[in-house]
Amino acid sequence: MPGSEYTIEVSAAIQDLAGNRPADATNWSFRTQIPQLVATSPTADALDAAGDGRITATFDTPILSSILATADAATVFAQNEAVLLRDEPIFDAESNTLVIQLADGFKPGTRYDVLLNGLLGGLLRAGGEGDFSWQFQTPVPILITTSPEGEVDATVSETIEATFSSRIDAELLSAETVQVTREGKAQIPTDL
Incomplete structure (x- = not known):
């Protein structure tokens, strides 16, 4: 699982074919890579975002996609009000891209904030850097x-x-x- 710490312990009770045993148990640990957000569309801080309400987040490694089934996996706010998503967010494991589609598309002249649950990056991300987030704005029509x-x-x-x-x-x-x-x-x- 991404963004996780694993500890392995080999018991001193294990022996080889000759009956030899280690004096003590052997322990070691390692961490899996914490996914980092490498690209967004619309781009972070854009003032001229356009499109049909499709938002993407691309990561450098796979995410913990089982979190996508939870209600707070991805939340999009328009002017600080949560907006309805068309469907559950979809993760494309081949491109490491999460796709979010707003039910009613983008509204003109509106600020959007995207919040992705930190657990998508594993427990180490959630307990460290926390949630993934960025914002953008659609243009004001002139x-x-x-x-x-x-x-x-x-x-x-x-x-x-x-x-x-x-x-x-x-x-x-x-x-x-x-x-x-x-x-x-x-x-x-x-x-x-």
Whole structure:
């Protein structure tokens, strides 16, 4: 098992074929390598994380994958609130990569904190360095173009467009968050 200490004791009662025995028991111990986190996606401290909510953590050696069945094996927080994972995290032993998929993907302009139980690295990791963790942020969408834009004699069809630098949170689009006025009177937008 990764990140573990083993002690072996050979009893003095063991003898060879001639009946010879050691004077005392023989002891020795060793430790297995503690897995280290070598790469993450999105990368640690990224301010422009994109994607569909897939998070990966790559280790230099295999982890204690039986821990993945526990509820606290991997926790992802968005703005300090735990988010729902689509499935139990999956460990690919061939690449030593842990894959976590958020149920609802990434939200724009949001800080994410990823916390992996230290026991994934064995008892020595859990009792020493503790949990694995990193954070990243998705970009804040910036309005880059509008149509029509600043025109005096604009021909307004039924469509007014706004283009953003990155994906916006569609759940926040509503008549309350997008306001259109014509000659000072509120117009109710449709098809947001």
